[in-house]
Amino acid sequence: MLRIDNLSISFDNKPILNNVSLQLQTGEIACLLGRSGCGKTTLLRCIAGFEKPDSGSISIRGATLFDKNTHTPAHKRQIGMVFQDYALFPHLTVADNIAFGLKLDKTATNHRIDEMLELVNMREYRHSYPHELSGGQQQRVALVRALACSPSLILLDEPFSNLDVELRASLSKEVRQLLKSQQVCAIMVTHDQAEAFAMADKVGVISQGVLQQWDTPDALYHTPANQAVAQFIGEGVLIDIHQLAALPLNEHLKAALNPAVNTVLVRPHDVSPANTDDNHTISGTILDKDFRGGYWLYTLGTQTGQTLLMQLSLAESQYALGDTLMVSINRFCTLS
Incomplete structure (x- = not known):
């Protein structure tokens, strides 16, 4: 039209x-x-x-x-x-x-x-x-x-x-x-x-x-x-693909890594607390937390110096500033 x-x-x-x-x-x-x-x-x-x-x-x-x-x-x-x-x-x-x-x-x-x-x-x-x-x-x-x-x-x-x-x-x-x-x-x-x-x-x-x-x-x-x-729409963290590859990821995500791509986007809902400490989890310290009405947005600092955002419902939000917890990345989006 x-x-x-x-x-x-x-x-x-x-x-x-x-x-x-x-x-x-x-x-x-x-x-x-x-x-x-x-x-x-x-x-x-x-x-x-x-x-x-x-x-x-x-x-x-x-x-x-x-x-x-x-x-x-x-x-x-x-x-x-x-x-x-x-x-x-x-x-x-x-x-x-x-x-x-x-x-x-x-x-x-x-x-x-x-x-x-x-x-x-x-x-x-x-x-x-x-x-x-x-x-x-x-x-x-x-x-x-x-x-x-x-x-x-x-x-x-x-x-x-x-x-x-x-x-x-x-x-x-x-x-x-x-x-x-x-x-x-x-x-x-x-x-x-x-x-x-x-x-x-x-x-x-x-x-x-x-x-x-x-x-x-x-x-x-x-x-x-x-x-x-990616930076304008919604919230998330841009991560260099080599930095992401250095993090412990599950086999599915490792297979999805494309060496031809420089950057990936990880949204807050792509990160979640892990139930167990295994080879696919990342240790993160809570640096900041923001109340967004229906959920909390956490800023995590990893041991490798990478920052992650994590979105949790009110019922799941039991963490305080300075707490260390294990999280996992469940998906990411590759950028050209």
Whole structure:
């Protein structure tokens, strides 16, 4: 449905995006992750038509929006936008905000407004003004305003950043269900990994203007493409493969070691306390422990100088700082 090939853009001769390529199928929701200034919002603005790339191409449903010969203006791209600050018109009612941009007769416009408000259970707010709504309600109005024109694609730029944590979690699920029910393709920019994983079918990690990996949330976490993705997504320790080989591992893990790979990633849940002291266990001293709500995260220092992270449930967490215990590594992920 959406296809981007080798998209590049620079500002004042400074590269912002470099040869970005991705595809999104009809009805899929994607999230772009990355640190501030990595190019996430710039990519969104290029898709919307607010920025003109230096090279590459953008197409939706087979229609070219941008290439070396084409630059379709933003208002002709059939793309909806939901902004961080919602961008609702303060002098217009909820109904008039939704109607803005609709090119329908009065009867059809009123029907479309009713239809959109029904989607978000807000029919009683038809004549309210934005300042009379909560943050979550304003966000719902901003979303259905973008949906009202039946866009080919919706772009969301950190749409939940102004909301509290609990509302963000509930509203992100609500928005996903709404977009899925309408079979609308969407791309969202966020800094929140948990939010991205809850919302998206595909997640893109951008670092230094390069799309490092475009994949499912599960694949990003368990099989990161490189060190940049591994260090950004989730928690874990990168270990030189020669250091890992020096640790006592079970036969299965030893067989999985690939001498052509330089680094492996060990996640906290890949390390567990060992019941017995045998040839496959590692002695570790607890250097730090962090309470994460539903579990404890331990930082272990091994006798070989390697650091490991270990995640344990509250029921399993019986260790104190300075305790020495035997642990085993159960799996790891190789990185290119």
